[in-house]
Ligand SMILES: Nc1ncnc2c1ncn2[C@@H]1O[C@H](COP(=O)(O)OP(=O)(O)OP(=O)(O)O)[C@@H](O)[C@H]1O
């Protein structure tokens with residue numbers, strides 16, 4: 001079922017990002033509304049990944065701000081961003097070598113796992129349930 005496009009939830013305002021003399025992003029603004037699908041397109045080196053990395057807190061823009069669900073940030077904090085529900089996938093596959101498929105999937109579920117080291121060591125029912133739900 002198609003959901004009705006709602007209010008702006010992500011608002012990117014006047015973002016500029018430089019790496020030394022390289023201007024990766026200059027005064028970029030756009031927004032995304034609830035239930036809206038937005039695409040960022042551009043040639044190689046245009047700054048698409050850099051923009052996503054500003055939103056997920058990997059890069060810190062020199063100028064501008066990003067608002068998500070009414071909260072405004074000059075620098076996004078990666079952990080906080082993930083907790084707020086922003087997720088990304090990567091241009092290239094980035095799996096942990098030497099880890100099983102299920103362990104790689106569980107890594108992506110890290111923030112949702114409600115357990116502690118002791119529960120994990122004993123493979124408590126909540127940890128086991130999560131593993132089987134993800135399998
Ligand atoms: N960590 C970095 N250090 C220095 N320069 C960088 C860094 N990341 C990106 N750049 C530069 O910023 C510019 C934008 O790169 P970016 O990777 O964001 O482009 P892109 O649109 O994602 O390209 P592609 O389509 O190839 O993935 C390029 O000139 C790139 O060389």
Ligand SMILES: [Mg+2]
Pocket residue numbers: 048049050091
């Ligand atoms: Mg890219």
